[in-house]
Amino acid sequence: MTTGVPLTPTALASAAMPEAPPPALPDRDVERFVELSVALTGFDAFDLHGTGMARFYLRTVLDQIGDQPYHDFETALEQAGLDPEKLQGEVAQDLARAIAHLWYLGVWPPLSATVHAELRRQVANTGFTASPEAYVQGLVWSAFHGHPQGAKAPGFGTWAAPPPGAPELPPPGRHRRQAGDGR
Amino acid sequence: MTRAREVDGHRYDVIVVGAGMAGTLVAKRLGDQGWRVLVLEAGTKTLNTWPGHLDAMNTFYSSLIKVPNAPYRANTAAPSPSVLDTLPAKDGHGYRSVGYLVQDGPLPYGTDYLRADGGTGMHWLGLTPRMLPQDFKVRTEFGYGRDWPIGYDDLQHYYCEAEREIGVAGDTAEQAEAIGLPFPEGYVFPMHEIPSSYLDRVLARELDGKSVLDRYTQQQVELQVVNTPHGRNSTPNQAYDGGRGFRPESAAGLPNYGERCVGNSSCTPICPVQAKYNPLKTQERWNRKVTLVDRAVVSRVLVADNGRITGVEYQAYDDPGTPVATTHTVEADIVVVAAHAIETARLLLASEVANSSDQVGRNLMDHPVMLTWGLMPGQIGPFRGPGSTSGFEKFRMGDSRKKHAPWRLVIANWGWTWAAGSPGSDVADLLGIPDSPFKPRGKAVYGNQLRERLGDRIGRQVAFQFELEQDAQPGNRVTIDPRYRDALGNCRPILNYDLSDHVKKGMRAALDVSHQIFQLLGADERTAYPSDAPSYFQYDGAGYTFQGAGHGCGTHVMGDHRHNSVVDQWQRSWDHANLYLVGCGSMPSIGTSNPSLTMAALALRSVEKIHHDLMDLHRPLVLRPTPVPGYAQPREA
Numbered sequence: 001m002t003t004g005v006p007l008t009p010t011a012l013a014s015a016a017m018p019e020a021p022p023p024a025l026p027d028r029d030v031e032r033f034v035e036l037s038v039a040l041t042g043f044d045a046f047d048l049h050g051t052g053m054a055r056f057y058l059r060t061v062l063d064q065i066g067d068q069p070y071h072d073f074e075t076a077l078e079q080a081g082l083d084p085e086k087l088q089g090e091v092a093q094d095l096a097r098a099i100a101h102l103w104y105l106g107v108w109p110p111l112s113a114t115v116h117a118e119l120r121r122q123v124a125n126t127g128f129t130a131s132p133e134a135y136v137q138g139l140v141w142s143a144f145h146g147h148p149q150g151a152k153a154p155g156f157g158t159w160a161a162p163p164p165g166a167p168e169l170p171p172p173g174r175h176r177r178q179a180g181d182g183r
Numbered sequence: 184m185t186r187a188r189e190v191d192g193h194r195y196d197v198i199v200v201g202a203g204m205a206g207t208l209v210a211k212r213l214g215d216q217g218w219r220v221l222v223l224e225a226g227t228k229t230l231n232t233w234p235g236h237l238d239a240m241n242t243f244y245s246s247l248i249k250v251p252n253a254p255y256r257a258n259t260a261a262p263s264p265s266v267l268d269t270l271p272a273k274d275g276h277g278y279r280s281v282g283y284l285v286q287d288g289p290l291p292y293g294t295d296y297l298r299a300d301g302g303t304g305m306h307w308l309g310l311t312p313r314m315l316p317q318d319f320k321v322r323t324e325f326g327y328g329r330d331w332p333i334g335y336d337d338l339q340h341y342y343c344e345a346e347r348e349i350g351v352a353g354d355t356a357e358q359a360e361a362i363g364l365p366f367p368e369g370y371v372f373p374m375h376e377i378p379s380s381y382l383d384r385v386l387a388r389e390l391d392g393k394s395v396l397d398r399y400t401q402q403q404v405e406l407q408v409v410n411t412p413h414g415r416n417s418t419p420n421q422a423y424d425g426g427r428g429f430r431p432e433s434a435a436g437l438p439n440y441g442e443r444c445v446g447n448s449s450c451t452p453i454c455p456v457q458a459k460y461n462p463l464k465t466q467e468r469w470n471r472k473v474t475l476v477d478r479a480v481v482s483r484v485l486v487a488d489n490g491r492i493t494g495v496e497y498q499a500y501d502d503p504g505t506p507v508a509t510t511h512t513v514e515a516d517i518v519v520v521a522a523h524a525i526e527t528a529r530l531l532l533a534s535e536v537a538n539s540s541d542q543v544g545r546n547l548m549d550h551p552v553m554l555t556w557g558l559m560p561g562q563i564g565p566f567r568g569p570g571s572t573s574g575f576e577k578f579r580m581g582d583s584r585k586k587h588a589p590w591r592l593v594i595a596n597w598g599w600t601w602a603a604g605s606p607g608s609d610v611a612d613l614l615g616i617p618d619s620p621f622k623p624r625g626k627a628v629y630g631n632q633l634r635e636r637l638g639d640r641i642g643r644q645v646a647f648q649f650e651l652e653q654d655a656q657p658g659n660r661v662t663i664d665p666r667y668r669d670a671l672g673n674c675r676p677i678l679n680y681d682l683s684d685h686v687k688k689g690m691r692a693a694l695d696v697s698h699q700i701f702q703l704l705g706a707d708e709r710t711a712y713p714s715d716a717p718s719y720f721q722y723d724g725a726g727y728t729f730q731g732a733g734h735g736c737g738t739h740v741m742g743d744h745r746h747n748s749v750v751d752q753w754q755r756s757w758d759h760a761n762l763y764l765v766g767c768g769s770m771p772s773i774g775t776s777n778p779s780l781t782m783a784a785l786a787l788r789s790v791e792k793i794h795h796d797l798m799d800l801h802r803p804l805v806l807r808p809t810p811v812p813g814y815a816q817p818r819e820a
């Protein structure tokens with residue numbers, strides 16, 4: 001009996017390990033991803049690397065859309081002069097949205113139904129939090145000088161302090177009247 | 184650890200059904216008094232170790248929609264409702280309910296509870312305002328709802344006790360001055376108040392001393408920002424307990440941790456450091472007289488021919504994912520059901536006990552929450568600190584209650600998170616991502632512009648929660664029907680829920696007040712009530728939506744007559760002298776206070792009666808007295 005396929009050691013190895021981890025992404029790919037992400041998010045490379053998420057997010061993107069569509073997206077954004085608003089075509093535009101969304105919230109969003117179909121994706125078109133840490137590292141919180149709810153707690157009483165540029169204010173009520181500056 | 188099947192056939196002094204806030208407190212006090220207590224808990228005990236807590240944290244981080252039950256694992260043996268179960272109706276009018284609760288009433292009961300060790304108190308927000316003296320006699324004073332058979336003075340001592348057990352932070356002097364609450368001479372809360380948020384301070388600067396018009400009474404109501412008492416660790420007050428001070432409770436499973444709030448801003452659904460009170464902290468202080476058994480779903484309260492309760496039947500299971508249960512019984516002199524207002528009613532109806540008044544399951548109340556929101560002119564630092572630190576309190580009291588329902592005007596510290604799903608919705612909006620992959624995408628902004636616009640928009644978000652008093656209505660009720668069962672075959676709760684005109688009129692008045700406040704603030708009001716939302720209704724020419732507060736009450740109502748109430752003033756069943764129903768379900772009216780502190784006070788009051796009942800049954804017995812705190816002898820602060 002023959003299967004028609006030669007049973008080489010490599011084929012056997014991958015058959016035994018269908019979930020084998022993909023090869024590590026080269027640093028230069030991660031660097032490139034971060035450069036594009038700077039244009040998408042408005043955070044600089046230092047901040048983006050500082051989240052510790054860059055490599056994992058690139059992996060997430062590749063898992064979601066595949067290598068070739070991602071490389072096409074890279075090229076498209078370069079050709080648009082790293083200005084995402086100049087991206088042409090529904091696919092590139094939707095991928096820009098999704099990658100920015102991933103950085104800001106740690107959540108991969110559903111793509112537009114047409115883009116999902118066009119990419120012939122092998123995965124369901126559903127949104128998901130990329131990992132627990134991805135939520136914590138979302139950029140949105142620092143965009144308004146906050147902290148992720150449930151993490152990076154700033155300390156007792158810090159919620160009474162003014163946000164940048166706003167004046168200090170006394171507590172309402174009794175203390176304020178006692179302090180003699182009430183109206 | 185005792186497993187559920189091991190207690191089969193045993194006999195205890197007391198069985199407590201449910202290890203939530205009410206059951207845990209009852210077990211604590213009875214154990215301290217030397218009674219053998221068995222606590223049967225339907226859910227799992229995974230949360231009371233530190234690894235279990237961390238697992239819940241990760242589940243919370245990973246969840247896409249961070250609703251109150253998001254951190255806690257689903258359990259098919261003891262299912263819980265979720266706020267995600269209430270969906271818009273398919274035809275765009277009204278709602279449909281897809282989860283554990285069966286709902287067929289005019290409006291949705293759009294809120295949840297948690298069936299796990301610790302109960303709903305794991306994800307409560309932790310606000311602990313007392314009820315006002317006038318809240319106990321709304322029928323007599325204002326002509327709606329039901330009066331209590333007892334009053335504020337009867338609860339004074341137990342309020343103080345509950346504030347000790349929960350560990351309340353607040354300012355008694357301000358509560359007395361701004362709200363008129365009576366306290367014992369010299370009494371202070373165990374801890375100093377939780378500092379008011381920056382938003383509270385901005386609102387006080389802009390609004391304190393100004394007033395708004397109540398359209399129905401034509402009276403001006405004065406605005407004043409008042410700090411709210413919290414069940415949350417703050418700075419201990421040295422003057423507490425006659426100068427003995429207070430030691431805050433640490434996290435369950437991690438000693439010396441969580442003794443002060445550090446501003447995680449996620450009290451609901453989960454406090455990462457457990458600075459917020461949760462019942463597991465009390466369980467750590469249970470003595471060895473108390474046995475907790477989890478994965479034990481009580482399916483029936485057992486009654487003898489003479490009307491005495493003999494014990495309970497329960498179902499023991501191992502795997503909450505694929506429940507296979509075995510049925511057991513256990514006996515006790517006294518049974519305390521503390522399974523949450525809706526579950527207690529469900530269990531009583533399924534057991535066909537305690538219902539000669541036909542009031543079991545009726546009078547279901549919540550605090551319907553009307554949200555309003557807008558953008559302030561400048562940055563106010565949202566999403567910082569506990570969910571709310573202050574409110575406007577004057578709308579809770581006075582003769583306007585004769586015209587419409589009163590409310591607590593709660594200042595929300597977390598931007599539009601409840602009102603509009605911020606900050607996720609803001610990101611999606613600016614990126615042009617609609618709520619469905621089939622809808623056309625909008626134009627996106629990127630880079631610095633995205634970052635700056637998000638910062639500007641989210642940083643100015645303000646929201647108010649108008650939490651209205653709901654009056655007891657017999658038609659708002661929990662029933663059961665053998666056609667609707669859960670995986671273990673227990674009847675699921677069927678809810679019929681609606682708002683009275685008294686409440687709707689309150690919303691009308693509140694919306695008016697909200698408009699005036701936004702105007703005084705120079706804010707850009709963004710409140711919108713879409714007509715396809717599940718809770719949408721129209722009243723007096725305007726449309727409204729509302730949320731549930733999770734404050735289920737009234738379903739085993741307390742009264743002074745066995746004909747029209749389920750329990751007496753001790754939360755003891757009129758029909759069965761050794762059955763106590765402990766929880767918010769006993770409350771005949773709920774004022775505008777979040778109910779758990781009052782519930783805890785009532786529970787501690789019931790313990791005294793239970794203790795006396797047991798003494799009568801068991802004498803002679805050597806007892807260890809509980810120390811009486813010396814509130815009456817304060818030291819000068």
Ligand SMILES: Cc1cc2nc3c(=O)[nH]c(=O)nc-3n(C[C@H](O)[C@H](O)[C@H](O)COP(=O)(O)OP(=O)(O)OC[C@H]3O[C@@H](n4cnc5c(N)ncnc54)[C@H](O)[C@@H]3O)c2cc1C
Nearest residue numbers: 201203204205225298302303304308309310481733777779
């Ligand atoms: C989102 C949210 C926020 C809230 N915030 C506040 C707040 O800030 N302030 C406030 O005062 N209140 C608040 N509440 C309300 C508060 O959580 C409840 O009033 C309180 O938890 C009720 O306590 P309980 O012990 O009666 O019920 P629960 O806490 O629900 O406990 C009942 C227990 O009984 C168990 N049980 C149920 N059925 C069975 C059975 N058949 N057999 C055995 N065990 C069973 C359950 O598993 C559970 O452990 C909030 C509620 C929600 C939902």
